[in-house]
Amino acid sequence: MSGIILPRRKLIARAGGLVAAAGALPILAGCDAISEAPAVRKILSMGEEMNRASQRALMDRDALAREFTQADLSPVFRSNGTKLPEGEAYAGHVATGFANWRVQVTGLVTRPLSLSMADIRAMPQRTQITRHDCVEGWSAIGGWTGPQLSRVLAAAGVRDSARFIVFRCADRIGDALYYESCDMVDALHPQTLLAWALNGEVLPIANGAPVRLRIERQLGYKHAKYLTGIEAVASLDGIGAGKGGFWEDRIDYEWYAGI
Numbered sequence: 265m266s267g268i269i270l271p272r273r274k275l276i277a278r279a280g281g282l283v284a285a286a287g288a289l290p291i292l293a294g295c296d297a298i299s300e301a302p303a304v305r306k307i308l309s310m311g312e313e314m315n316r317a318s319q320r321a322l323m324d325r326d327a328l329a330r331e332f333t334q335a336d337l338s339p340v341f342r343s344n345g346t347k348l349p350e351g352e353a354y355a356g357h358v359a360t361g362f363a364n365w366r367v368q369v370t371g372l373v374t375r376p377l378s379l380s381m382a383d384i385r386a387m388p389q390r391t392q393i394t395r396h397d398c399v400e401g402w403s404a405i406g407g408w409t410g411p412q413l414s415r416v417l418a419a420a421g422v423r424d425s426a427r428f429i430v431f432r433c434a435d436r437i438g439d440a441l442y443y444e445s446c447d448m449v450d451a452l453h454p455q456t457l458l459a460w461a462l463n464g465e466v467l468p469i470a471n472g473a474p475v476r477l478r479i480e481r482q483l484g485y486k487h488a489k490y491l492t493g494i495e496a497v498a499s500l501d502g503i504g505a506g507k508g509g510f511w512e513d514r515i516d517y518e519w520y521a522g523i
């Protein structure tokens with residue numbers, strides 16, 4: 265990936281900075297004269313344009329992430345973070361082809377669910393070819409298949425009081441199991457999937473077998489692998505250290521990692 269991903273907040277701060285800088289100039293000279301100077305007009309309109317672009321990006325949260333074609337698929341979809349969860353429990357699941365794997369859907373739902381992989385594959389499926397962007401500076405294009413999270417949440421009868429969805433994973437990194445979360449806009453987004461296939465094949469272990477989240481309007485670390493639980497909550501306060509994700513709680517990764 266060649267593009268640098270700027271956190272949205274920084275973009276807005278930059279746009280704001282340009283406007284502020286231009287706004288400061290009239291103090292030095294006559295207001296009209298200076299704001300009519302072509303260079304200043306350009307800076308002012310650039311600032312406005314950037315502000316508009318940032319706001320549009322923030323507000324148009326339902327817009328689809330770009331989808332690609334088979335020809336665009338990365339030859340190898342690399343793996344990052346955990347590549348093989350440690351421990352006998354996961355090894356046992358690998359040995360049995362994940363026949364006993366369950367994804368628990370709990371929290372603010374009227375019908376808690378315990379989904380097997382067969383249940384997940386029996387639901388209506390969506391396939392999408394999208395680009396994964398990791399904050400570490402690489403990206404890859406892959407084709408993902410699985411049910412939309414919105415369908416799973418509807419089946420569980422998610423309550424109106426749910427404001428966030430928490431994702432629980434089977435892999436431990438150091439002191440804790442990996443976890444992530446998102447708000448209801450991303451949870452109900454049509455491209456947010458419980459993906460069990462990559463490029464038409466059963467999901468490789470390195471990419472989160474047997475099922476991982478695809479949350480296409482967000483950066484890589486939000487795409488929880490090795491999913492064991494989906495929990496609807498009203499607040500993130502009781503989750504980890506309260507910032508909503510494994511990395512958010514440990515280093516400065518932003519909870520809202522929208523792209």
Ligand SMILES: Nc1nc2c(c(=O)[nH]1)N[C@H]1C(S)=C(S)[C@@H](COP(=O)(O)O)O[C@H]1N2
Binds near residue numbers: 341
């Ligand atoms: N459970 C779990 N999910 C995870 C991670 C992880 O280490 N454990 N790493 C995250 C990061 S930083 C990225 S970029 C993607 C990598 O997905 P991939 O291994 O399929 O490339 O998974 C994300 N989800």
Ligand SMILES: [Mo]
Binds near residue numbers: 397398399400484485
């Ligand atoms: Mo990442």
